[in-house]
Amino acid sequence: MLAQFENPGSLAFGCFIWAPLAVWIISLVHWMIMGEIDAISGVFGIFVAFGMGYLGLNPPFPDFAMIDFVAVLATVILAPMTRVAMNRSALSALDVEAIGRAYELLASKPDNFGAKFRLARSLYNKGIVGHAIAIADSALKNVPERMFPEEFRMLQQWKAHAGKLDAQERIRCFECGVPNYPGAVFCSRCGAPYLLDYAQGRWMKSTMVKRVLVTWIFAMLCVIGIPTAAVTMPLFLAVPTIVLLMALGVILLVSGFRDGGGNKP
Numbered sequence: 001m002l003a004q005f006e007n008p009g010s011l012a013f014g015c016f017i018w019a020p021l022a023v024w025i026i027s028l029v030h031w032m033i034m035g036e037i038d039a040i041s042g043v044f045g046i047f048v049a050f051g052m053g054y055l056g057l058n059p060p061f062p063d064f065a066m067i068d069f070v071a072v073l074a075t076v077i078l079a080p081m082t083r084v085a086m087n088r089s090a091l092s093a094l095d096v097e098a099i100g101r102a103y104e105l106l107a108s109k110p111d112n113f114g115a116k117f118r119l120a121r122s123l124y125n126k127g128i129v130g131h132a133i134a135i136a137d138s139a140l141k142n143v144p145e146r147m148f149p150e151e152f153r154m155l156q157q158w159k160a161h162a163g164k165l166d167a168q169e170r171i172r173c174f175e176c177g178v179p180n181y182p183g184a185v186f187c188s189r190c191g192a193p194y195l196l197d198y199a200q201g202r203w204m205k206s207t208m209v210k211r212v213l214v215t216w217i218f219a220m221l222c223v224i225g226i227p228t229a230a231v232t233m234p235l236f237l238a239v240p241t242i243v244l245l246m247a248l249g250v251i252l253l254v255s256g257f258r259d260g261g262g263n264k265p
Contacts, residue, residue: 175192
């Protein structure tokens, strides 16, 4: 620590780094409380944050504190954009709510025209275009066009904007895993409202924040941990430490992304 006072710039960066680190630590605690990440990932992320803060105050070489500060600050600057990307589904909450209400009506009356078309319209707004068009086609099949001109016009616009769609596009049911073809409102095997789960992003919510976190930890291990080990440790300790850090990073990435891949086959 005495060496820090000989380099005021390094000391300043070592102190300033705690401001963005505080943002990260508070965010990690909030995500754990809200259940967006598991406790193990959150605690490990906090441990990495404190480690980076400690290294900022006790840099292994003079310029390390500045590099450490820039790396942490960059993650904090990018954090709002990351959160926007993760919360896009929340911005379309009204469509998800409409899908839920439509399913409630269709559960008691599967041929309810109004509920079926509202479901199709909400699915289209959510970007689930193929299934929206197929369900709207099914809803309008047995009704006269003169009575529902707006719905027929809307369907034609959807088809024109969609262009050539894959008629075999399928979405897997979250409950049983069966792929359902466009036009199926309920799962063909278990009868679950699989399109509601898909629109809610149910298969992604529990993993999205964890993926961002493990990616950040892996980046910090590569940018901070490995160079620090290479500079500060003797060769016989540096090599196994670097290998261990790389292995830990790969394990984190695999655990964070292995259950990804969406709901489509």
